[in-house]
Amino acid sequence: DAMVIQNPRYQVTQFGKPVTLSCSQTLNHNVMYWYQQKSSQAPKLLFHYYDKDFNNEADTPDNFQSRRPNTSFCFLDIRSPGLGDAAMYLCATSRDLASGSTDTQYFGPGTRLTVL
Amino acid sequence: DQQVKQNSPSLSVQEGRISILNCDYTNSMFDYFLWYKKYPAEGPTFLISISSIKDKNEDGRFTVFLNKSAKHLSLHIVPSQPGDSAVYFCAASRGYGGSQGNLIFGKGTKLSVKP
Numbered sequence: 298d299a300m301v302i303q304n305p306r307y308q309v310t311q312f313g314k315p316v317t318l319s320c321s322q323t324l325n326h327n328v329m330y331w332y333q334q335k336s337s338q339a340p341k342l343l344f345h346y347y348d349k350d351f352n353n354e355a356d357t358p359d360n361f362q363s364r365r366p367n368t369s370f371c372f373l374d375i376r377s378p379g380l381g382d383a384a385m386y387l388c389a390t391s392r393d394l395a396s397g398s399t400d401t402q403y404f405g406p407g408t409r410l411t412v413l
Numbered sequence: 414d415q416q417v418k419q420n421s422p423s424l425s426v427q428e429g430r431i432s433i434l435n436c437d438y439t440n441s442m443f444d445y446f447l448w449y450k451k452y453p454a455e456g457p458t459f460l461i462s463i464s465s466i467k468d469k470n471e472d473g474r475f476t477v478f479l480n481k482s483a484k485h486l487s488l489h490i491v492p493s494q495p496g497d498s499a500v501y502f503c504a505a506s507r508g509y510g511g512s513q514g515n516l517i518f519g520k521g522t523k524l525s526v527k528p
Binding site: 354 | 415417422447449454455456457458459462502515516517518519520521
């Protein structure tokens with residue numbers, strides 16, 4: 298089945314220790330997104346890739362970076378995690394439409410990050 | 414400032430009855446609205462959507478209503494089933510699927526359908 302996969306599902310890191318979260322997709326979608334969702338809050342978009350073009354949301358902290366080495370993979374790097382970065386991180390993908398807009402977003406199961 | 418609001422954090426409904434989940438938005442530029450359903454330990458799953466040129470969209474047991482003048486949309490589930498128990502997120506965008514402004518989510522409403 299075509300899907301969006303996130304690894305690991307649970308990640309524990311120490312305060313200030315860099316951590317990388319992984320997302321892969323078999324849908325061959327050209328747009329990939331990273332969302333942060335804190336407890337009882339709405340998922341919040343951090344950034345997205347349109348093919349290789351990186352689009353950062355204005356209020357995404359510099360502590361958060363992303364890499365997309367190819368169509369299938371996208372990584373979220375947190376350079377120096379703080380206690381406030383503990384959250385669920387959701388990856389999503391969508392495809393281009395001929396109109397120039399994008400189709401429905403498909404989400405992975407998320408990675409829950411704990412910062413000690 | 415929340416642009417998409419789901420004011421009811423939870424809703425409990427008896428099996429077979431109607432579930433109505435509500436969502437309000439503040440940005441008049443939004444022109445596409447979606448509902449996502451989320452089970453524990455899974456990512457959100459697309460459920461149903463509506464364009465601002467429509468006021469109703471139906472898919473099986475699920476119907477979404479849009480009232481643009483009130484900046485309000487609602488999701489109706491009839492009849493409700495225990496398997497519908499999940500968190501429902503309302504989302505909005507300025508462009509089909511969120512290409513221009515990307516998706517703005519509400520905080521979600523947890524629906525419990527009791528047998």
